[in-house]
Amino acid sequence: MRQCGTVQRWVGAFVVAAASTVAAATGGIGAIKSQDLKEWLSYIASDELQGRATYSSGIGLAAAYIEGHLRGWGVKPAGDHGGYLQTVRVLGVKTTSRASVTVDVAGETRTFADGDGITLPKNMGGKRRFTVDRVEFAGYGLDAPGASHSDYRGKDVKDAAVVWLGSSGPKGLDQATYRRLLMGRNRYATEQLGAVASIGPAAGAGRAGRAGGPGDPTGSGRAGGPPEPSAPGGSGGAGFGRGAPLPAADFTTVQRLDATVPPNVGATDAFFEFLFSRAPEAYEALKRKAAAQEPLPSFRLEGVKLTFNIDADYQVVRTQLTHNIVAMVEGTDPQLKNTFVAFGAHYDHVGYAEGEVTREDTGARRAGARGRVTRGAEDDRIWNGADDDGSGTVALMALAKTFAAGPRPKRSLLFVWHVGEENGLLGSRYYADYPTVPMERIVAQLNIDMIGRNRDDKASEANTVYLVGSDRISTELHNLNRAANGELPKPLTLSYEFNDPTDLEQVYYRSDHYSYAAKGIPIIFFTTGLHPDYHANTDDVSKIEFDKLTRITQLIYETGLRVANLDHAPVRDKLGPRAGRLTQ
Numbered sequence: 001m002r003q004c005g006t007v008q009r010w011v012g013a014f015v016v017a018a019a020s021t022v023a024a025a026t027g028g029i030g031a032i033k034s035q036d037l038k039e040w041l042s043y044i045a046s047d048e049l050q051g052r053a054t055y056s057s058g059i060g061l062a063a064a065y066i067e068g069h070l071r072g073w074g075v076k077p078a079g080d081h082g083g084y085l086q087t088v089r090v091l092g093v094k095t096t097s098r099a100s101v102t103v104d105v106a107g108e109t110r111t112f113a114d115g116d117g118i119t120l121p122k123n124m125g126g127k128r129r130f131t132v133d134r135v136e137f138a139g140y141g142l143d144a145p146g147a148s149h150s151d152y153r154g155k156d157v158k159d160a161a162v163v164w165l166g167s168s169g170p171k172g173l174d175q176a177t178y179r180r181l182l183m184g185r186n187r188y189a190t191e192q193l194g195a196v197a198s199i200g201p202a203a204g205a206g207r208a209g210r211a212g213g214p215g216d217p218t219g220s221g222r223a224g225g226p227p228e229p230s231a232p233g234g235s236g237g238a239g240f241g242r243g244a245p246l247p248a249a250d251f252t253t254v255q256r257l258d259a260t261v262p263p264n265v266g267a268t269d270a271f272f273e274f275l276f277s278r279a280p281e282a283y284e285a286l287k288r289k290a291a292a293q294e295p296l297p298s299f300r301l302e303g304v305k306l307t308f309n310i311d312a313d314y315q316v317v318r319t320q321l322t323h324n325i326v327a328m329v330e331g332t333d334p335q336l337k338n339t340f341v342a343f344g345a346h347y348d349h350v351g352y353a354e355g356e357v358t359r360e361d362t363g364a365r366r367a368g369a370r371g372r373v374t375r376g377a378e379d380d381r382i383w384n385g386a387d388d389d390g391s392g393t394v395a396l397m398a399l400a401k402t403f404a405a406g407p408r409p410k411r412s413l414l415f416v417w418h419v420g421e422e423n424g425l426l427g428s429r430y431y432a433d434y435p436t437v438p439m440e441r442i443v444a445q446l447n448i449d450m451i452g453r454n455r456d457d458k459a460s461e462a463n464t465v466y467l468v469g470s471d472r473i474s475t476e477l478h479n480l481n482r483a484a485n486g487e488l489p490k491p492l493t494l495s496y497e498f499n500d501p502t503d504l505e506q507v508y509y510r511s512d513h514y515s516y517a518a519k520g521i522p523i524i525f526f527t528t529g530l531h532p533d534y535h536a537n538t539d540d541v542s543k544i545e546f547d548k549l550t551r552i553t554q555l556i557y558e559t560g561l562r563v564a565n566l567d568h569a570p571v572r573d574k575l576g577p578r579a580g581r582l583t584q
């Protein structure tokens with residue numbers, strides 16, 4: 001963007017900040033001020049930071065700016081070696097798979113090797129072998145109440161292996177609208193419904209073939225995002241001055257390679273024919289119905305057992321380095337201060353255009369563009385990410401500053417500015433696998449991603465904040481958040497629309513809180529939703545609603561404060577999503 005006026009350099013901002021510590025001595029939400037947020041965001045989302053792409057110098061400037069302020073406010077470092085930074089190692093990995101699935105149909109067995117009848121994700125987790133004797137065929141494997149379709153109604157698939165067919169889903173389902181639900185079917189079965197494995201048609205059998213595979217932009221809770229063909233040292237990659245280029249990686253990850261993950265198997269006709277050989281309906285007929293998008297039955301595959309042999313060796317062929325920023329404020333209670341309320345936001349964005357910026361009529365990206373290009377803004381080659389997630393970045397700064405100034409609660413407060421969210425939740429996935437404080441001592445995580453706008457730019461959204469996931473792991477956390485809002489001078493309108501498990505955008509999986517939720521930590525994701533400038537080159541400071549941003553930051557402060565003063569950790573009753581599109 002073309003920035004009007006001057007951008008305050010961080011050295012200057014640092015001096016101002018140090019002086020204002022005194023003014024904040026009154027503490028509490030009054031210390032969270034709109035003018036602070038505006039000052040910080042005017043730097044974080046300035047052209048000087050070049051769109052804060054992970055691995056760029058621009059994001060390094062953002063890190064230095066945040067670190068400088070934290071030091072000035074007396075917020076303690078909690079990264080590596082007593083510093084504020086935590087090195088995040090992003091691994092490019094090659095897989096040698098010896099995995100297989102053995103199908104036992106009434107005593108007759110056949111083994112299908114990975115690559116021969118079945119495919120497993122390249123990142124399939126640590127070696128293990130297990131047998132499942134309850135196999136459920138779930139038709140299309142899709143719950144889409146908006147389209148009056150539910151394959152799982154009245155069906156319990158917990159601890160079972162789920163099988164589904166029909167890459168395009170049932171007739172009449174709009175492919176664009178339901179893309180994420182169709183692609184997320186394996187994940188839905190294992191993560192929402194508690195299945196221990198999920199089997200669908202192999203990729204190539206259809207467009208929406210295998211969710212959670214490398215083509216799934218939402219990530220599967222695993223994998224660490226799609227492969228990055230343009231990454232330095234990748235296949236044919238530039239930037240490796242001398243010698244041969246690094247070998248191509250099968251996948252990119254920041255997570256431990258030995259963790260166990262429920263297998264998401266892609267299967268071919270040969271596999272399905274044998275699997276259904278004694279079923280009430282033959283595979284041939286089911287396949288024909290699925291291709292015609294006709295209604296599919298669902299039934300248990302009686303007498304069928306599946307043995308999953310997960311066996312892969314991983315070779316790290318590339319390591320890229322970047323940083324999370326981690327800080328803490330110590331609690332006052334001698335016991336409880338050993339536990340933490342964590343707050344997070346991502347400080348990266350998508351960067352700038354190296355090539356010509358042009359625009360498709362659809363607003364889609366073109367070569368050289370890092371995201372969408374807004375009509376009339378073709379000269380703007382920097383994706384400033386003021387809302388995404390500059391808004392969360394500065395909200396987190398305000399929280400750290402305010403808690404450090406006191407009064408301090410009983411528990412300690414942990415603040416993590418995650419890197420690489422846009423590349424597949426890299427920073428948070430890394431932190432969750434390599435935490436700088438023990439994960440079991442984090443009693444809740446509050447994630448902030450895009451809280452500075454009105455959804456779809458609608459004035460009717462001016463008072464609304466969307467809460468995602470708050471009731472899924474701890475009902476108590478959900479209730480504390482509602483109570484905190486109720487006591488604000490001007491409570492916000494809380495919407496749980498995106499918490500609905502059949503949310504078309506699958507927002508619950510799309511930001512950093514999910515990395516913590518996957519470890520069983522109660523979370524709340526705060527967002528004001530998508531808008532026309534989302535991932536466009538016009539997500540600028542001038543469009544931020546600072547009063548709203550301030551009030552949401554105050555709500556997060558009050559929520560965190562209540563959790564931090566609770567004499568017990570919020571109870572993890574794990575009742576799953578209940579607040580949804582019909583609740584407020």
Ligand SMILES: [Zn+2]
Binds near residue numbers: 422535
């Ligand atoms: Zn984003």
